[in-house]
Amino acid sequence: MSDQVRVSVLGATGSVGVSTLDVVSARVAGAPEFSVAALTANTSVDALAKAAIKARADVAVIAEASLYGRLKSLLAGTNVEAAAGPQAIVEAASRPADVVVAAIVGIAGLPATLAAIQRGNNVALANKESMVCAGPLLRQEAARTGARLLPIDSEHNAIFQVLDRPDRVEKLILTASGGPFRNASMSEMAAATPEQATAHPNWDMGAKISVDCATMMNKGLELIEAAYLFDVPEDRIDVLIHPQSIIHSLVSYDDGSVLAQLGMPDMRTPIAYALSWPHRMPLPGLQRLDLAKIGRLDFMPPDLQRFPALGIARRAVSAGGGAPIVLNGANEVAVAAFLQRRVGFLTIAQVAGEVLEDFLNSQPAAKVPASFEDVYDLDRWARVRTIEKLRLAA
Numbered sequence: 001m002s003d004q005v006r007v008s009v010l011g012a013t014g015s016v017g018v019s020t021l022d023v024v025s026a027r028v029a030g031a032p033e034f035s036v037a038a039l040t041a042n043t044s045v046d047a048l049a050k051a052a053i054k055a056r057a058d059v060a061v062i063a064e065a066s067l068y069g070r071l072k073s074l075l076a077g078t079n080v081e082a083a084a085g086p087q088a089i090v091e092a093a094s095r096p097a098d099v100v101v102a103a104i105v106g107i108a109g110l111p112a113t114l115a116a117i118q119r120g121n122n123v124a125l126a127n128k129e130s131m132v133c134a135g136p137l138l139r140q141e142a143a144r145t146g147a148r149l150l151p152i153d154s155e156h157n158a159i160f161q162v163l164d165r166p167d168r169v170e171k172l173i174l175t176a177s178g179g180p181f182r183n184a185s186m187s188e189m190a191a192a193t194p195e196q197a198t199a200h201p202n203w204d205m206g207a208k209i210s211v212d213c214a215t216m217m218n219k220g221l222e223l224i225e226a227a228y229l230f231d232v233p234e235d236r237i238d239v240l241i242h243p244q245s246i247i248h249s250l251v252s253y254d255d256g257s258v259l260a261q262l263g264m265p266d267m268r269t270p271i272a273y274a275l276s277w278p279h280r281m282p283l284p285g286l287q288r289l290d291l292a293k294i295g296r297l298d299f300m301p302p303d304l305q306r307f308p309a310l311g312i313a314r315r316a317v318s319a320g321g322g323a324p325i326v327l328n329g330a331n332e333v334a335v336a337a338f339l340q341r342r343v344g345f346l347t348i349a350q351v352a353g354e355v356l357e358d359f360l361n362s363q364p365a366a367k368v369p370a371s372f373e374d375v376y377d378l379d380r381w382a383r384v385r386t387i388e389k390l391r392l393a394a
Contacts, residue, residue, distance in 0.1 A: 107332065
C-alpha cells in the first residue's frame with residue numbers, strides 16, 4: 001500500500017466508524033497519509049455532518065432520505081457533497097478508494113459491501129453479517145475483481161495477522177469475553193434488561209452487537225464468518241472463553257505451535273492494521289499491553305447450556321446452504337424485539353433456533369444460494385417466520 005491511502009467509511013457514526021476516523025485523523029510519522037472519499041450513516045445526521053467536515057470528506061451520505069435537507073443545510077459552505085437514500089450509500093461504496101471500511105450493522109450492509117467489492121476496492125470488513133449471509137458469493141466477487149477482504153473484527157483480524165501457513169493449520173481458536181452474563185444464572189438472564197445486556201465489560205460497541213455478545217450469538221456468527229473467510233470447516237474452529245480479552249484469537253498448527261495475537265481491547269489496533277495492510281502503522285496514543293500488571297490470563301470452555309446460541313450457529317454452518325442466512329435474519333429480528341422490550345433475553349436464542357429448525361425441516365437447506373437475490377429471499381423468509389413466532393409467543 002502506498003503512503004497515500006484513500007478511505008471510505010460505511011457506518012461512520014457507529015463505534016467502528018468513530019474508531020476508524022480516529023485512526024485516519026492521526027498525523028503520526030511512519031503512518032500513511034489518509035484522505036476520505038465518502039462517509040455514510042443511517043440516521044445520525046448531525047454526527048455525520050460533523051465527521052465529514054472534520055475529515056474533509058468528498059461526500060457524506062445519510063441513508064434516511066427524509067434527512068437530506070438537514071444534511072445539506074449542515075454542509076452548506078463546505079466542500080462536502082451531500083447525498084441521501086439507500087442507493088446513494090451503494091454509490092458511495094462504489095467510489096474509488098484504497099480501502100472501504102464496511103461497518104454498517106446487519107444484513108443492511110450487504111449491498112454497499114458488495115458494491116465496494118465489485119468496484120475492486122479492498123474492503124476492511126466489520127460487517128460480519130454480510131459474510132455470514134453471503135460469504136461464498138462475496139469471495140467469488142472478490143476473486144473476480146481483485147478486491148481483498150481485510151477483517152476488522154478483532155478475532156478475525158488476529159487470525160489474519162498470524163495465519164502465515166494456511167496449509168498447516170489444525171484449528172482456529174476464537175476467544176470470547178463471555179459478555180456481561182458470563183457468570184449469571186439462568187434466572188438472572190431471564191430477567192435481564194436491555195441496559196444490562198448492552199453493558200459489555202471490555203468493549204464499547206453498538207446495541208445490537210452488544211446484545212449478540214451477551215447471548216454469545218456474536219461468537220456464533222464469528223465462527224461462521226471465520227469458516228467462510230479462512231476456508232476452514234466448523235469442526236476445526238474452537239471457541240474459548242477468555243474474560244480479559246487480551247488474546248484475541250489463536251491459530252494452532254500441525255507442528256504443535258500455537259500462535260496468538262495479543263493486545264489491549266481497543267478496536268483501533270485491528271482497524272489500523274487493516275487500513276495499513278500489508279504494512280503496520282504506529283499508534284502512539286493507545287494503551288500498551290502490560291502483562292505483568294494484568295497478572296493472569298484465564299480460559300474456560302463455553303457453557304452451551306446457558307448460551308445455546310453458539311451450538312445453534314454450529315448447526316447452521318454445518319447444514320450450509322441458506323441456513324446461516326436464516327439464522328442471521330431470525331436473530332436480527334429477535335434482538336430488535338428484545339431491545340424494544342417486547343421479549344425476554346432468553347427468547348432471542350430460543351426463537352432463532354426454532355426458526356432455523358423450521359427451515360431445515362421444510363426447505364432444501366443444503367442448496368447454496370446462487371445469487372444475492374436468493375440471499376435476500378431467504379432473509380425475508382426468516383424475518384417473516386420470526387415475527388410470526390414472536391407474535392404467537394406474545
